[in-house]
Amino acid sequence: MSKNTSLSRRTALKGLAAGLVAGPGFVRYAQAQASAPIRIGFQAHRTGIGAAYGRWYERTTSAAVKAINAAGGIGGRPIEIVVEDDGTDPARGAEVVAKFASQHKVDLVYGTLFSHVVAGSAPTAGELKIPYYVVSEGYHIASGKMNRWCLQPGITDVRAQVTSVAPWIAGNLGKKVTMIFPDYAFGYDHRDYLPAALEKAGANVVAKIAIPPTESSFTRYFPQIPADTEVLYHVMVGPAVLTFVKELGEFYGSGGPQLFGFIDSLEAVDINSPGLEFLNGSHFWEGSPRYAQANDSEAQKAYRAAVGIDDNGASVNDAKDISTAAHMFGCWETLYVIKQAMEAAGYRGPEDRQKLVEATEAITTVAEGPEHPQGDKVFDGRIHQVFGHQNISKLEGGRLNVVHRTSIEDGRYEPEADYTTQSF
Amino acid sequence: MTDAGKAWMLHVALIAALFALHFVLPAYHHGVLARVMVLAVFAMGYNLLFGYAGLLSLGHAMFFGAGLYGAGLAAYHLGWSVSAAFSAGILAGISLSLAVGVLALRTTGVAFMIVTMMFAQAFYLATLHFNAWTRGDEGLVLQTASRTLGSLSLADPATRYLAALALFSLVLLLTLAVVRSRLGRVLVAIRENEPRTIMLGYDTFAAKLAATVLSGAICAAAGAAYALLFGYVGSTLVSVQYSILPLLWVLMGGAATTIGPLIGTLLMYYLVDLSGGPLDRLLPGWHLTYLGVVGVALVLLILFFPKGILGTVRGRWLRWLP
Amino acid sequence: MGFGPHLVLALLEGLVTAATLSLTALGLSLVFGVMRVVNVAHGEFFMLGAVIAWAVAAGFPGEPALGFAAALVAAPLAVGALAYASDRLVLKRLGYDPEATIVATIGMLYILQQAALTFYGADARPVPAPFSVRIQLPWFGYSGYKLFVIAASIVLLAATWLVLSRTRIGLIMRATQYDAETAQAFGIPVEKVYAGVFALGAMLAALAAVLVVPISQAHYLMGRDPLLLSFIVVIIGGLGSLRGTLVAALLIGLSDGVVSMFFSPTLAKIIATLAVALVLVFRPQGLFGKPAR
Numbered sequence A: 001m002s003k004n005t006s007l008s009r010r011t012a013l014k015g016l017a018a019g020l021v022a023g024p025g026f027v028r029y030a031q032a033q034a035s036a037p038i039r040i041g042f043q044a045h046r047t048g049i050g051a052a053y054g055r056w057y058e059r060t061t062s063a064a065v066k067a068i069n070a071a072g073g074i075g076g077r078p079i080e081i082v083v084e085d086d087g088t089d090p091a092r093g094a095e096v097v098a099k100f101a102s103q104h105k106v107d108l109v110y111g112t113l114f115s116h117v118v119a120g121s122a123p124t125a126g127e128l129k130i131p132y133y134v135v136s137e138g139y140h141i142a143s144g145k146m147n148r149w150c151l152q153p154g155i156t157d158v159r160a161q162v163t164s165v166a167p168w169i170a171g172n173l174g175k176k177v178t179m180i181f182p183d184y185a186f187g188y189d190h191r192d193y194l195p196a197a198l199e200k201a202g203a204n205v206v207a208k209i210a211i212p213p214t215e216s217s218f219t220r221y222f223p224q225i226p227a228d229t230e231v232l233y234h235v236m237v238g239p240a241v242l243t244f245v246k247e248l249g250e251f252y253g254s255g256g257p258q259l260f261g262f263i264d265s266l267e268a269v270d271i272n273s274p275g276l277e278f279l280n281g282s283h284f285w286e287g288s289p290r291y292a293q294a295n296d297s298e299a300q301k302a303y304r305a306a307v308g309i310d311d312n313g314a315s316v317n318d319a320k321d322i323s324t325a326a327h328m329f330g331c332w333e334t335l336y337v338i339k340q341a342m343e344a345a346g347y348r349g350p351e352d353r354q355k356l357v358e359a360t361e362a363i364t365t366v367a368e369g370p371e372h373p374q375g376d377k378v379f380d381g382r383i384h385q386v387f388g389h390q391n392i393s394k395l396e397g398g399r400l401n402v403v404h405r406t407s408i409e410d411g412r413y414e415p416e417a418d419y420t421t422q423s424f
Numbered sequence B: 001m002t003d004a005g006k007a008w009m010l011h012v013a014l015i016a017a018l019f020a021l022h023f024v025l026p027a028y029h030h031g032v033l034a035r036v037m038v039l040a041v042f043a044m045g046y047n048l049l050f051g052y053a054g055l056l057s058l059g060h061a062m063f064f065g066a067g068l069y070g071a072g073l074a075a076y077h078l079g080w081s082v083s084a085a086f087s088a089g090i091l092a093g094i095s096l097s098l099a100v101g102v103l104a105l106r107t108t109g110v111a112f113m114i115v116t117m118m119f120a121q122a123f124y125l126a127t128l129h130f131n132a133w134t135r136g137d138e139g140l141v142l143q144t145a146s147r148t149l150g151s152l153s154l155a156d157p158a159t160r161y162l163a164a165l166a167l168f169s170l171v172l173l174l175t176l177a178v179v180r181s182r183l184g185r186v187l188v189a190i191r192e193n194e195p196r197t198i199m200l201g202y203d204t205f206a207a208k209l210a211a212t213v214l215s216g217a218i219c220a221a222a223g224a225a226y227a228l229l230f231g232y233v234g235s236t237l238v239s240v241q242y243s244i245l246p247l248l249w250v251l252m253g254g255a256a257t258t259i260g261p262l263i264g265t266l267l268m269y270y271l272v273d274l275s276g277g278p279l280d281r282l283l284p285g286w287h288l289t290y291l292g293v294v295g296v297a298l299v300l301l302i303l304f305f306p307k308g309i310l311g312t313v314r315g316r317w318l319r320w321l322p
Numbered sequence C: 001m002g003f004g005p006h007l008v009l010a011l012l013e014g015l016v017t018a019a020t021l022s023l024t025a026l027g028l029s030l031v032f033g034v035m036r037v038v039n040v041a042h043g044e045f046f047m048l049g050a051v052i053a054w055a056v057a058a059g060f061p062g063e064p065a066l067g068f069a070a071a072l073v074a075a076p077l078a079v080g081a082l083a084y085a086s087d088r089l090v091l092k093r094l095g096y097d098p099e100a101t102i103v104a105t106i107g108m109l110y111i112l113q114q115a116a117l118t119f120y121g122a123d124a125r126p127v128p129a130p131f132s133v134r135i136q137l138p139w140f141g142y143s144g145y146k147l148f149v150i151a152a153s154i155v156l157l158a159a160t161w162l163v164l165s166r167t168r169i170g171l172i173m174r175a176t177q178y179d180a181e182t183a184q185a186f187g188i189p190v191e192k193v194y195a196g197v198f199a200l201g202a203m204l205a206a207l208a209a210v211l212v213v214p215i216s217q218a219h220y221l222m223g224r225d226p227l228l229l230s231f232i233v234v235i236i237g238g239l240g241s242l243r244g245t246l247v248a249a250l251l252i253g254l255s256d257g258v259v260s261m262f263f264s265p266t267l268a269k270i271i272a273t274l275a276v277a278l279v280l281v282f283r284p285q286g287l288f289g290k291p292a293r
Helices: A010-033 A051-072 A090-104 A115-127 A158-172 A185-200 A218-224 A240-250 A298-307 A325-345 A350-361 B003-024 B027-053 B061-077 B081-103 B111-128 B157-180 B182-192 B194-199 B203-229 B240-251 B261-277 B276-282 B290-304 B308-316 C001-033 C042-058 C064-094 C100-121 C142-166 C168-178 C180-185 C188-211 C225-236 C242-262 C263-283
Strands: A040-042 A079-085 A108-110 A176-182 A204-211 A231-234 A258-262 A283-286 A318-322 A377-378 A385-388 A393-397 A400-407 C132-138 C141-143
Touching: A010 A115, A010 C042, A040 A051, A040 A090, A040 A325, A051 A298, A051 A325, A079 A090, A079 A325, A079 B061, A090 A108, A090 A115, A090 B027, A108 A325, A108 A385, A115 A185, A115 C180, A158 A185, A158 A258, A176 A185, A185 A204, A204 A218, A218 A240, A218 C001, A218 C242, A231 A240, A231 B240, A283 A325, A283 A400, A298 A325, A325 A350, A325 C263, A377 B157, A377 C141, A385 C064, A385 C100, B003 B027, B003 B111, B027 B157, B027 B203, B027 B240, B027 B261, B061 B081, B061 B111, B061 B203, B061 B240, B081 B203, B111 B240, B111 B261, B111 C100, B111 C225, B157 B182, B157 B203, B182 B194, B182 B203, B194 B203, B240 B261, B240 B290, B240 B308, B240 C100, B261 B276, B261 B290, B261 B308, B276 C100, B290 C064, B290 C100, C001 C042, C001 C142, C001 C168, C001 C188, C001 C242, C042 C064, C042 C225, C064 C188, C132 C142, C141 C142, C142 C168, C142 C188, C142 C242, C168 C188, C188 C225, C225 C263, C242 C263
Parallel strands: A040 A079, A040 A108, A176 A204, A176 A231, A231 A258, A258 A283
Antiparallel strands: A283 A393, A377 A385, A393 A400, C132 C141
């Protein structure tokens, strides 16, 4: 506990007091439990629309668990991961959480990406009182609409991402922005929070085009892009994204507005795929850069090596197997947050689940380093959400180069909720 | 004992057995059974139309959805109590099934399948389009505090199980009463030979419409219960998959049997649940999912047990099974 | 963009949709017309065509035209063989009972998706177009390949029509469609015809997929939309009516594009879906079908 400087003073004192009161008995108990592994239920998107993400979330998770266990595990206990496939389906997600809690009897549930699975699973996690750590980036947990057992301590939410890149878009690409986004939850976070952020920076949204998720061809919607558009802001996800870009290229040719996109569209997709030429020179948000950068920290290099991705962000075993680098770092960092919080809470078993949530809430800052290779972060215990730096990369010469890194403050917004006032 | 007596005895015994299971099942399977009973209500509603009236709909997700959203939106946005929201869900289901029935029942056979499928698709897209209220595919989380019936929290496993059992029992006995009623016999007559039924002087359209609305109301009750018991309302639950699932459950358990839907739902649930674990260990890297399990189950069933489990039992041994 | 150019674009897009849709729907319509089987797995034959096209094209790196040509031959053959086998193994044993075959093909739909997931994976993968030409119109650019898709579909449709109306195979098929019992009595091997028709229907879907896949990508869940659209086309056109199928494909393709000019995209989809449902409600035999006897 002493090595953890980021806990609030009160929690640290409480922990210290607890240690003193417990005395020798506590030590004996800890020794008895020393060998029993900490079981983490990993709600994985092995199949369904999130499968490509799921594959890399699993690889990152295995790498992080290997690293943590090699360094002595959590409080001396190794981590054991139990995987269940949720099919990227919210109903199945809830069933899987119940299975983790009452059949596998894990200590906590972790690892969900797709926001509808998070929303579907959250009530079950709250009812069974099992901590639920997601790596989803959606603005669901931070919105206060979930419950006290849901946390997102490893990846910045979309609202903050959008808020932090807006000033750069207004300052560097143009003032008149047209948004194209999928007509489902991932798109709503962009639709709801980009306009205000842009206006604050002196730009405005001239059109919002919401594409139904059943669509597989997009050309017919392009005429709805106003002619005076200076920036086309696109956040398409799913298998049709390549079509989207290709058709955009055919429509505009060499001209057209500036493009700004979220790499979510092209995670696990080779940026040099046929048809993506039109993206050359355009800009992307990246949580963590896919391509190795010249100024990468030692921690970032070590993380990439541990997960097994090369300088192009592809698997070291298969250059065609592109990673989801912009998001999967969140798995690595979330597991280290869990480790930090468990050790701070003196976690022994399921009876300490509430303490674990409280210890996570008490975290305020996270330092950059091998445990957090993406960068330093601020955690807001009230909304169970972490805030970090965002990268803006330019696609040039067949790779993505980071041209701007936002500050953490760029993405902060006024919290709309406070989970710490909720009862458990 | 008369056949009717045997049938009523069997149903009461089933309900008693489910009540007894409440006290002995381990936590996980207790939770699963609560969920299965709610989904079985959905299947029973489907069975009424498909099994007894012989109308194969591919759009029942919309009736489930009417209940889900009718109850969910009322509870979420208007803060209605559980009983008011539940009634809102059923009312939504009745209105929708009445409207869909009046239109879709003008068609038969394949056209009926497609029309119901199209209406359901429009319903699904509407849940996305009106995302200002529904939040589309991400959906809404109903807070535990809003899901209380008097002093009982529906989020509590025991309350939830008993609430699901109460709904299940009610619908089971209702189904039994309906299929033994005049309406039930007319429906079977329509399934076997509609022109002859018309010639005998029955208003088959009215009978089919009644069956559609009853089926829609039961499916909506399942949807409303799902929202209120499990606290989540999202558009995935009204996608085309949820129109095919009740067909599968009913076929597996036995179409036109009252208890078949429960057996089909239960078996299918555990088949899918197991496909992740043991099957995955047996064939690592195959990514076996519900797709493969459901697919193989359907093909084998239709080839070797076209009447489903209870249908086969009835055909060979227990001819009095309703 | 002005109304005129917008309309031109909507019509062009509609034609591309209509072209591939009519091939896919024709397959579904043939199977229904001759065999009275509603093949719910039809979309998965489409998906398999795309996936096989990807696999074949991957064997010709740097030679997209050669890969495309090879896929155009290999994908329909492979998919046709599979369909032939599934007819023999499953549908024949069910005696082609309409409802039983629906359930069986729903099962096949899931099995084929599972197979694609297991052996191909969950990723969307692009297939290079045989050539890439961009045609610049005064207001916007358009893909030359898409125009090729329209032309190729017309050729393939014409070829299919010739086979059906001018050859002995077509004659046998029509005889079976008209009255299977009498055809049997005249020595037509009805079961073989059924298996052949089922394979032919799947091959048409696979052909359409090979044409479409350079525009979109191969993905294991891509079969759902073509299935839904083909269903709509077949029903609107009138079950078993080939002429109706073609007209309906054109109608659906074009209206999908034009409706999207006036409404927000999702609302446009809802309106188009409801419109199709209502056409069916008030004209259940479709636009060109004859009322049931």
